[in-house]
Amino acid sequence: MAVQIRIPPDLSKRALLRMAEAAVQQVRRRAFPTGGRAGTGVAGDRFEALSPAYKKRKVEKGRPGVPDQRFTSSTANALGVTGRSAQRVSIGFRERRVIAEALEQRNRYWGLSAKERAAVQAIAERAGAEFARSVRITGGIEVGRPT
Secondary structure, three states: OEEEEEOOOOOOHHHHHHHHHHHHHHHHHHHOOOOOOOOEOOOOOEOOOOOHHHHHHHHHOOOOOOOOOOOOOHHHHHEEEEEEOOOEEEEEEOOOHHHHHHHHHHHOOOOOOHHHHHHHHHHHHHHHHHHOOOOOOOOOEEEOOOO
16 A cells, blocks of 8 residues: 655655645545544545444553554554655655555555545645745645555
């Protein structure tokens, strides 16, 4: 599982890294929420309810009894940059991939929604404007498994 972000050659590496950070935050905020909120899938649908037994285990451990994909936060913390080059960065899970895949099968959370893509694109445009007089975003955000 990876989200790949590609930029045109005229956009700085710094802008690329800002886009990557924004993409990680977008997914983390929606799919691994904090504060007792339930998570949502990439299509905006709420996560499947927890089984009564699992909900009880989470509450006993001091965690909210909501489907937030967090038991210890290890999977959420494993989300980050998994690879990069001059014009491309991949976002995925540096570890805990088996758990991330199982959560994806259950909740369909992986990827960026249209709104999240627009937010990441806006960050790239702002970052590019800081480092160049005229920046034209010609690349895009690719979501999917790398080939």
